[in-house]
Amino acid sequence: MRASRFFISTLKDAPSDAEIVSHQLMMRAGMIKRLGSGIYTYMPMGLRVIRKVEAIIRDEMNKSSAIELLMPLVQPAELWQETGRWTKMGDELMRVKDRHGREYAIQPTSEEVITDVVRSEIKSYRQLPLNFYHIQTKFRDERRPRFGLMRGREFTMKDAYSFDRDLAGMQASYKIMFDAYTRIFTRFGLKFRAVAADNGAIGGSGSHEFHVIAHTGEDALVYCPTSDYAANMEAAEALQTGERAAPAQELVKTPTPGTVKCETVAALLGLELSQTVKTIALTVETEKDGKVSKAYFMLLLRGDHELNEIKVGKVPGLANHRFTTEAELLEVYGSIPGFLGPIGTLQPVTVVADRTVANMSDFVCGANAADFHYTGANWGRDLPEPHIVADLRNVVAGDASPDGQGVLAIERGIEVGHVFQLGTAYSESMKATFLDENGKPAPLQMGCYGIGVTRILGAAIEQNFDDKGIIWPAAIAPFEVVLCPMGMDRSELVKEETEKLYAALQAAGVDVILDDRGQRPGAMFADWELIGVPHRVVIGERGLKEGKLEYQGRRDTEATGVAPADIVAFIQGQMAQ
Amino acid sequence: MRASRFFISTLKDAPSDAEIVSHQLMMRAGMIKRLGSGIYTYMPMGLRVIRKVEAIIRDEMNKSSAIELLMPLVQPAELWQETGRWTKMGDELMRVKDRHGREYAIQPTSEEVITDVVRSEIKSYRQLPLNFYHIQTKFRDERRPRFGLMRGREFTMKDAYSFDRDLAGMQASYKIMFDAYTRIFTRFGLKFRAVAADNGAIGGSGSHEFHVIAHTGEDALVYCPTSDYAANMEAAEALQTGERAAPAQELVKTPTPGTVKCETVAALLGLELSQTVKTIALTVETEKDGKVSKAYFMLLLRGDHELNEIKVGKVPGLANHRFTTEAELLEVYGSIPGFLGPIGTLQPVTVVADRTVANMSDFVCGANAADFHYTGANWGRDLPEPHIVADLRNVVAGDASPDGQGVLAIERGIEVGHVFQLGTAYSESMKATFLDENGKPAPLQMGCYGIGVTRILGAAIEQNFDDKGIIWPAAIAPFEVVLCPMGMDRSELVKEETEKLYAALQAAGVDVILDDRGQRPGAMFADWELIGVPHRVVIGERGLKEGKLEYQGRRDTEATGVAPADIVAFIQGQMAQ
Known part of the structure; x- marks a missing residue:
C-alpha cells in the first residue's frame, strides 16, 4: 500500500470524551470516528486491524471444524419470546417495529436464531456434533456507552454455538473451543489469561473467560503463579486455612462514638483492620398464600475483605435478598447502621460468617447500640457458633490457592472472550430436540463461544502503548x-x-x-x-x-x-x- | 473441504412461497434459510458464494484506489434529517429508538454518514479525489418482500462514494468506477449489460445500471446490437425517423359503440393498431396567492405504444401532474373516457403528441363524443399541429437507435449495480465543503456506486440453471x-x-x-x-x-x-x- 492512496488522518489531541488510553489513541490515530453515542465508523486504518483479527479467528474456527454461516441482524421478536429474553434482557435489547407493526430485536447475540435453525435442520444424533459460528455486527443499548470500542453499543462479535447429543459430547466441543481460543489469542500476540468464571443463573457446568492482561483492565483476575489455577474474582474460591486461636481477651463493650466504619474503629482502638468484623444485614421476603414473611440474615466479613455478591447469592436461602432497611434494623437489632453486630439481637437472625470470620478470635464487632463496639469477641464463649459458614468474600493476593498448589496472585484484565457450557437451557425452552440412538427425542446439549472482535483492538492497545502511541503486535497491526x-x-x-x-x-x-x-x-x-x-x-x-x-x-x-x-x-x- | 465437516442440507421440494427459480433453488440447495419476511440466514453453502462475490468486488475496488472502511448500521436520525431523507424515504426506512428515546435509522445506504465523515476530514482540494467504500448489511422495509435474495429486506450491499473538487474530477471518478464494475461483472462470469439510466430527481449528469441478463428479469434493457448504445427503458430515447405522409383519407366521424380501447376500435374498423392514437388526459394544478388554477394536457400516443412516465415528467409544465378526473373530462372535453380526442374540445387544452403520433397521417382518434371515433384524421388539415411534440413512449424493438448506428433490440435483465453522478446534492444540503486553490469553500462533487452483493446470487441463478439445479460460474461457485x-x-x-x-x-x-x-x-x-x-x-x-x-x-x-x-x-x- 502507498500512503498516498490510503487514508491517513492523525490528530495531535484526543477529543475530551475519550477517557481511556485506547480510546484516545484510536481517535488520534484515525482508526475510528464517532458517529453517535457508542457508535463508531471504522476508518480504513482501524478496519485493517479488525480484518486481521477476524482472519485469525476465522482460520482457527475453521480448523476446529466450526462452520461459518451468517445470521440476520434483525430478528423476529417471537424467537426471543420463546426463551423469555425478549423481556429478560430489558433496555439493553434494541427493539424495532416494521411498517406492519411487527416487532424485531437487533441482535445482541444469536442463541435464539441458531437454535431455531438447528431445530429445523437436525433430526438425528448422526448429524451431531455441529458447531456453527458467524462474525457479525451486534447492538446492545448500553445504559452508558463509553471507552470507545471497549463498551460501545454497535460492535462486532464472533459467536459460535455447538450442538451435541450428550453432556460428554458438549464438554468435548467446549474443550475444542477452549483450545481454539487459546491459539487465537496466542496468534494475536497478546498476553492473556483464561480464567474460570461463574456460570450465572443460566446453569450448565462450566465457563471460562479470556482476558487480555492490562493494568487498566476493569476485571480482577485471580491466578496461582505456581499452578494452573485461574478464575475471575466472582468465581475464585477463598479457602480458610489454619486453626482458630484460643481466646486471649475479655469481651469489652467499648465506646466508639460516631465511628461507623471498620477502618475508623480500628484506628480509634489502635488495632489492625484485620481484627475487625463488618456486618451486612439482609432481608429475604417470601410469599405464601398471599402473606409475606420476612427472614433476617446477618453476613459477617473481616474488616479488610470485600463482599462477593455472586457468592452471597449461592448461600442457601439467599438467592433473592435485599438490604435490610433502617426501620427493620431498629426493629431487629435495636441499632442504627454502623454499630450492628452478632451479639444480642432483638429478633432471631441467621448469622452467616465468612470462612475467615468463623476462624477469628478476639475480634471487634458492633454492639447493636449506637456509639459502641465490642472488642475481644470470641465464638462459642461470647456468642454461639455461626449458623452458616460460607465463602462470602473476594479473594486477596496471598490467599491459599484452592488447588492447594501455592498462593494466589491478582492482576487486571479486559474480557475479550467467553466460552460457556449452556447445556439444555435454550434447547428445552425452544424445543430443539433430536432423535437419539433409540429413536427417542432428546434436547440438544449446547455450548456458546464469543469473542469481542472490535473490543480486541481496545484491549490490545491498553496492553501495548507508550507516550508516542500504539504498539501493535505484528499479527494484528494495520x-x-x-x-x-x-x-x-x-x-x-x-x-x-x-x-x-x-x-x-x-x-x-x-x-x-x-x-x-x-x-x-x-x-x-x-x-x-x-x-x-x-x-x-x-x-x-x-x-x-x-x-x-x-x-x-x-x-x-x-x-x-x-x-x-x-x-x-x-x-x-x-x-x- | 470434506463434506463430512461441512453442512449440506438439500431439499426435494422448495417451500410454496418461493415463486421464482433462484429462490426455489437457493432454498432447495440449502444456501439460505428464511428467518422472517425478507430476512434470511445465509447458510454455510450460500455464505461461500457471498464471500467469493465480496472478494472479487473488494479486489477490483482496491485496484481502483477506492478505500475500504465500515460505517455503522445504526445511524442517528439527525443526519438523515439534514438531507430530508428521514421523511422522504417513507416507510422503507427502518427507524428505531434507543432507551433514551433518541431516533436512528438502520442504514439502507450511507450517503449521509460518509458525507458527515468527509466534511469533518477533508479541508483542502489537496486531499482530493477520494473514494470510500464499504461492504455492509443494509435494511429496507419493503412493502412486499419477495423472491428470496432478489427483493429481501435485509441484504448486503457494496456502496462506494467518490469526492472530487470539480465536475471533471467527478466524471473521471465515475469512469473509474464504471470500468471497475465492468471488470467485476466480467470476473463473476455472468452475462451482463451496462445501460444508461435516468437520473431521477436527484440531479447530476449521469447514471448507469448494471444488469445481469436473464429471461426472468424484471427490467427491460434497450440496446443496439450494431453499436454501443444501451439504456434502460426509462432512459432509452425513441427517435422519429422518416417524413409524415400526405393525407389520403377524409375525416369521418365513425360510430364505435361501446368500443373504448384502441385494440377493439382497430378490430371493429378492420385497421392496424398502429393506425390508432390513444389519448391520456392530465391535469396540472398550480397555486398562486392561495388560488388554485388548473391546466389541461392531452397526451397522444400511438395505439400500440406504451407511455413512459419518466419522459412525461420531463415535458415542460408536466413535472407535477395527475390524471384528469371524470368530472373534469366532461367539463373540458364533453366526453366520457374512451372517446377523448384532440379534435374539438370544450376548453383550451395543451396537446402533447408523441414524436411518432406527430408524424402520423390518416389516424384514428376519439371524437369527444360517446360511441364515436374519427378516422382519417390529419394534422394541419383536421386539427392544428400539436402544441408540443415530445418523446413520450417506451421504445420498441426495431426502433432506430438514438446513436444512428442501427435499430434497437430489447432483452430482460436484473439490476445488480448502479453508478451515479450525484453532483453536489448531498454536499450542499450537508454543507460538505473544501477549500479550493483560491482558498474559497466549494461543495464537494460526489458520485455513488452500489452493487447488490446478495442479489448477485439470485441473478446469477436466474441466468444459469437447468432442471437439475443451479449452474454456478466457477468464479463464484461455493x-x-x-x-x-x-x-x-x-x-x-x-x-x-x-x-x-x-x-x-x-x-x-x-x-x-x-x-x-x-x-x-x-x-x-x-x-x-x-x-x-x-x-x-x-x-x-x-x-x-x-x-x-x-x-x-x-x-x-x-x-x-x-x-x-x-x-x-x-x-x-x-x-x-
Whole structure:
C-alpha cells in the first residue's frame, strides 16, 4: 500500500470524551470516528486491524471444524419470546417495529436464531456434533456507552454455538473451543489469561473467560503463579486455612462514638483492620398464600475483605435478598447502621460468617447500640457458633490457592472472550430436540463461544502503548512495516532504493506501507509511532551513500543500520521474534 | 473441504412461497434459510458464494484506489434529517429508538454518514479525489418482500462514494468506477449489460445500471446490437425517423359503440393498431396567492405504444401532474373516457403528441363524443399541429437507435449495480465543503456506486440453471470441483486415489470439496447438481482398474474418461475455458 492512496488522518489531541488510553489513541490515530453515542465508523486504518483479527479467528474456527454461516441482524421478536429474553434482557435489547407493526430485536447475540435453525435442520444424533459460528455486527443499548470500542453499543462479535447429543459430547466441543481460543489469542500476540468464571443463573457446568492482561483492565483476575489455577474474582474460591486461636481477651463493650466504619474503629482502638468484623444485614421476603414473611440474615466479613455478591447469592436461602432497611434494623437489632453486630439481637437472625470470620478470635464487632463496639469477641464463649459458614468474600493476593498448589496472585484484565457450557437451557425452552440412538427425542446439549472482535483492538492497545502511541503486535497491526523515505521527490537514489525495497517486501509477503506523502521526517515518524506500525525502515541519501538503511522496531530506542542487501532478511528476522 | 465437516442440507421440494427459480433453488440447495419476511440466514453453502462475490468486488475496488472502511448500521436520525431523507424515504426506512428515546435509522445506504465523515476530514482540494467504500448489511422495509435474495429486506450491499473538487474530477471518478464494475461483472462470469439510466430527481449528469441478463428479469434493457448504445427503458430515447405522409383519407366521424380501447376500435374498423392514437388526459394544478388554477394536457400516443412516465415528467409544465378526473373530462372535453380526442374540445387544452403520433397521417382518434371515433384524421388539415411534440413512449424493438448506428433490440435483465453522478446534492444540503486553490469553500462533487452483493446470487441463478439445479460460474461457485468417490469405505483403491486427487487439487489452489458422506451415487450426484458445483470427478473402482476417472462439467451431458495422472491438468484446462 502507498500512503498516498490510503487514508491517513492523525490528530495531535484526543477529543475530551475519550477517557481511556485506547480510546484516545484510536481517535488520534484515525482508526475510528464517532458517529453517535457508542457508535463508531471504522476508518480504513482501524478496519485493517479488525480484518486481521477476524482472519485469525476465522482460520482457527475453521480448523476446529466450526462452520461459518451468517445470521440476520434483525430478528423476529417471537424467537426471543420463546426463551423469555425478549423481556429478560430489558433496555439493553434494541427493539424495532416494521411498517406492519411487527416487532424485531437487533441482535445482541444469536442463541435464539441458531437454535431455531438447528431445530429445523437436525433430526438425528448422526448429524451431531455441529458447531456453527458467524462474525457479525451486534447492538446492545448500553445504559452508558463509553471507552470507545471497549463498551460501545454497535460492535462486532464472533459467536459460535455447538450442538451435541450428550453432556460428554458438549464438554468435548467446549474443550475444542477452549483450545481454539487459546491459539487465537496466542496468534494475536497478546498476553492473556483464561480464567474460570461463574456460570450465572443460566446453569450448565462450566465457563471460562479470556482476558487480555492490562493494568487498566476493569476485571480482577485471580491466578496461582505456581499452578494452573485461574478464575475471575466472582468465581475464585477463598479457602480458610489454619486453626482458630484460643481466646486471649475479655469481651469489652467499648465506646466508639460516631465511628461507623471498620477502618475508623480500628484506628480509634489502635488495632489492625484485620481484627475487625463488618456486618451486612439482609432481608429475604417470601410469599405464601398471599402473606409475606420476612427472614433476617446477618453476613459477617473481616474488616479488610470485600463482599462477593455472586457468592452471597449461592448461600442457601439467599438467592433473592435485599438490604435490610433502617426501620427493620431498629426493629431487629435495636441499632442504627454502623454499630450492628452478632451479639444480642432483638429478633432471631441467621448469622452467616465468612470462612475467615468463623476462624477469628478476639475480634471487634458492633454492639447493636449506637456509639459502641465490642472488642475481644470470641465464638462459642461470647456468642454461639455461626449458623452458616460460607465463602462470602473476594479473594486477596496471598490467599491459599484452592488447588492447594501455592498462593494466589491478582492482576487486571479486559474480557475479550467467553466460552460457556449452556447445556439444555435454550434447547428445552425452544424445543430443539433430536432423535437419539433409540429413536427417542432428546434436547440438544449446547455450548456458546464469543469473542469481542472490535473490543480486541481496545484491549490490545491498553496492553501495548507508550507516550508516542500504539504498539501493535505484528499479527494484528494495520501494516507490518512502514517505509519512510527521506526526500523521495528530491533524490533519485532514495526513490529508486525505496521502490526496490517496497517491491521486495511485497514479494516476500510482507504487509508494507510506503509513506510517499512527502511529509517532513518529524511529522512522518510521529504519525507512524502514533499509529503503531511495529517495524520502520528509513531510507535516506546519506545513509545509502554509507551503504545503510535505518531499521527501528517500535519498541526500540535506537535505530540499527542495515545494508540494503540484507534488509528484507533482517526484517523477516525481526518479525519472527 | 470434506463434506463430512461441512453442512449440506438439500431439499426435494422448495417451500410454496418461493415463486421464482433462484429462490426455489437457493432454498432447495440449502444456501439460505428464511428467518422472517425478507430476512434470511445465509447458510454455510450460500455464505461461500457471498464471500467469493465480496472478494472479487473488494479486489477490483482496491485496484481502483477506492478505500475500504465500515460505517455503522445504526445511524442517528439527525443526519438523515439534514438531507430530508428521514421523511422522504417513507416507510422503507427502518427507524428505531434507543432507551433514551433518541431516533436512528438502520442504514439502507450511507450517503449521509460518509458525507458527515468527509466534511469533518477533508479541508483542502489537496486531499482530493477520494473514494470510500464499504461492504455492509443494509435494511429496507419493503412493502412486499419477495423472491428470496432478489427483493429481501435485509441484504448486503457494496456502496462506494467518490469526492472530487470539480465536475471533471467527478466524471473521471465515475469512469473509474464504471470500468471497475465492468471488470467485476466480467470476473463473476455472468452475462451482463451496462445501460444508461435516468437520473431521477436527484440531479447530476449521469447514471448507469448494471444488469445481469436473464429471461426472468424484471427490467427491460434497450440496446443496439450494431453499436454501443444501451439504456434502460426509462432512459432509452425513441427517435422519429422518416417524413409524415400526405393525407389520403377524409375525416369521418365513425360510430364505435361501446368500443373504448384502441385494440377493439382497430378490430371493429378492420385497421392496424398502429393506425390508432390513444389519448391520456392530465391535469396540472398550480397555486398562486392561495388560488388554485388548473391546466389541461392531452397526451397522444400511438395505439400500440406504451407511455413512459419518466419522459412525461420531463415535458415542460408536466413535472407535477395527475390524471384528469371524470368530472373534469366532461367539463373540458364533453366526453366520457374512451372517446377523448384532440379534435374539438370544450376548453383550451395543451396537446402533447408523441414524436411518432406527430408524424402520423390518416389516424384514428376519439371524437369527444360517446360511441364515436374519427378516422382519417390529419394534422394541419383536421386539427392544428400539436402544441408540443415530445418523446413520450417506451421504445420498441426495431426502433432506430438514438446513436444512428442501427435499430434497437430489447432483452430482460436484473439490476445488480448502479453508478451515479450525484453532483453536489448531498454536499450542499450537508454543507460538505473544501477549500479550493483560491482558498474559497466549494461543495464537494460526489458520485455513488452500489452493487447488490446478495442479489448477485439470485441473478446469477436466474441466468444459469437447468432442471437439475443451479449452474454456478466457477468464479463464484461455493466449490469449484467436487470429488465423488464410489464406495470410499469399501475400496482401498478408491480411497487412496480420492485422497491423492484431493491433496493434489488443494495443492494446485483449486477450491475442492470431497464428498465423504458415504451417500449412494444417485443422491450424491443429485445434491451436487442441485448445488451447482461446475466440475465433478467420479472416482470408481471399475474406472480406476481401466485407468480412468470420470470428469463431467455441470453443463455436460456426458462424462469424459481421464487418466488419473492427467486429471489435475485436465480440470485446470476446463476451468480456464
